[in-house]
Amino acid sequence: MSNDSYADYVAGAVEQFVGDIERVVSDRRAFARVGLGSLLIWVVDVFTALVVFWAFGEPMTVALVAVAFFAVSVGNLAKVLPLSPGGIGLYEGAFTVIVVGLTTVAAPAALAISIVDHAVKNVVTVAGGLVSMGWLNVSLTTAVEESREAGDVDAEPTTPD
Template sequence: MLKKISTIIVSTIIAGAIIAFLLSRVWEELLITAKEADPRYLLVALLICLLAWCLRGARYRYILNRLSVVVGFVFSTACIFVSQTANLIIPARLGDLIRLLILKHEKKTTYTLGFSSVITERVFDILTIALIGAIALPFVVGQEPWFSMLIGFVLLLGFIFFIILIYSGRFSSDNQILAKVIEILSQIRCVSQTPRALIYLILSSVIIWIIDCIVCMMVAMMFGEPVSFMVVVLAIVIGNLVKAVPITPGGIGTYELALALTFELAGVSAGTAVLIAIIDHLIKNLVTLVGGAVSIYYFGDWTVSLLKRAFSGDIKKEIYDRN
């Protein structure tokens, strides 16, 4: 238990240290820039962010329905809200496992099926991010070479994953772990095997992430910063690819650092770049927390104990033991 708590404390300290470092570099400039902000764009950004969450809920509902789990739009959206809220306080993205338990409790699904639904969502998210990043790269001046390498590496991994996915149906195994992997791949294939399903998942994912970029664009406009949309797209892409490495809970700190660096390389002043990065992530996290609180009320009190088990790290062992 002490080891689990220390892991959370260390990751939280890292997140706080990164934010403190960013703020200390530009504190005076940051205060001047903040005073000149137009708060009207903040409200627009919040509403657009909420729209993105609605689309995420609709996409997750589609994924579950393809896996023969019939749920409503509110249920699917609430599932994501609770798990993402947990990810804001729990390192290593263990909050994603909460969805498995919600589906098990409410819809009597297997943990394997729940895991397949989460993996499907994550694969399309990461590949979509890398794809729109690759499109934005040629339009952005002053980028780092490692941006291209990172995006290219993710696309390569995605290509390899889909090759494995296509041919995985030909294999079987008596090994328990390999059999579960093959089962998960089979379920993911079931979600995306038809052209219509593939088109829906790709288009919905692209729209979700374009809207996510528009939220950041609104934040930039709030400070009167003339940033091109392609720069914003690239910043969001790099920020989310860096955030995908679970160093801190919810990517807090690492996300802001990646965004600020990208904006600065594109010519945005350091103070404004830091403010855009922090407020963009703050908006998205606040919407997540409010949505999470409402979703916990929607599911009932039992989800509170679920979050406590997730925080203590017991969920991972619980799923493994029962699966």
């Protein structure tokens, strides 16, 4: 059943979404800053994985660096599907298949590396999260409840300020 008010809502939300992205993208300097910043963030993410490879005694080669870039990127793309908390399992799976397929690293070692790499990242995240919760005095459960309600309110089409 086509529902016009729903269509309006979707159109409004898309408009706001596109409008806000436009505000960042339309300004060349802002786009460059945010774009380069994002690339840098992910490069550091890949470096983290490379240090883990190193910890497992894998020799650093150009090929391994390239594969690490690919494995971390695809692993994170796999995490986009919100199937498990933190994408645990999805990341490891994608990472392992790529590393095994493209390097001389044995399958058990590849899986071990993906598990340690992801675990290190999650431990750092949770540790940082706990410190920040104490510092900013935020309760995670309260935040989830409040933001869910806010998400419902936000469903009303609003114009960006």
